[in-house]
Amino acid sequence: MASASVPLAGRGVRDLLRFLRLVGQLKRVPRTGWVYRNVERPESVSDHMYRMAVMALVTKDEHLNKDRCVRLALVHDMAECIVGDIAPADNIPKEEKHRREEEAMKQLTRLLPEDLRKELYELWEEYETQSSAEARFVKQLDQCEMILQASEYEDLENKPGRLQDFYDSTAAPLPRP
Ligand SMILES: Nc1nc2c(ncn2[C@H]2C[C@H](O)[C@@H](COP(=O)(O)O)O2)c(=O)[nH]1
Numbered sequence: 001m002a003s004a005s006v007p008l009a010g011r012g013v014r015d016l017l018r019f020l021r022l023v024g025q026l027k028r029v030p031r032t033g034w035v036y037r038n039v040e041r042p043e044s045v046s047d048h049m050y051r052m053a054v055m056a057l058v059t060k061d062e063h064l065n066k067d068r069c070v071r072l073a074l075v076h077d078m079a080e081c082i083v084g085d086i087a088p089a090d091n092i093p094k095e096e097k098h099r100r101e102e103e104a105m106k107q108l109t110r111l112l113p114e115d116l117r118k119e120l121y122e123l124w125e126e127y128e129t130q131s132s133a134e135a136r137f138v139k140q141l142d143q144c145e146m147i148l149q150a151s152e153y154e155d156l157e158n159k160p161g162r163l164q165d166f167y168d169s170t171a172a173p174l175p176r177p
């Protein structure tokens with residue numbers, strides 16, 4: 001929350017609450033990939049980002065700034081509270097997906113004080129442009145979290161292999177061990 005030493009004025013509080021209510025919508029955005037495969041009670045986008053943040057938290061790699069990885073994980077899909085969860089099957093051109101998400105991040109962060117606006121927008125941009133080792137690692141966590149979730153759904157349904165395409169699409173050799 002905003003610094004206790006500099007309490008937000010009336011409008012600032014209202015805007016912060018608007019921001020938090022928008023972000024709260026992520027709890028109710030189901031992950032499209034599972035919806036399309038008729039998974040029962042599919043996880044939400046916030047469920048996905050939460051476990052990615054935990055995965056980053058338990059990472060041991062002295063070459064990475066772990067705190068930055070946790071922050072990147074928590075912000076990377078934040079735009080989906082406005083744009084929704086666009087899956088490859090939606091066939092939305094990546095330029096259009098980027099335009100929608102960029103506009104959503106501007107709309108979201110506009111509700112924050114300048115310093116926080118800059119911090120969150122730059123985190124999102126770093127992940128979107130994959131411009132750091134941390135961002136590239138978090139992208140791998142994104143894929144790892146998805147296939148871990150796929151395996152859990154297969155176990156829950158006792159249907160091994162039903163979600164094989166989620167594994168196949170991430171099969172490209174990960175550049176990190
Ligand atoms: N059927 C597939 N769906 C996929 C695949 N890769 C991602 N997805 C889904 C998962 C999410 O619902 C959505 C986007 O995920 P992000 O975390 O990138 O926002 O698309 C896949 O290979 N097959």
Ligand SMILES: [Mn+2]
Binds near residue numbers: 077
């Ligand atoms: Mn994601």
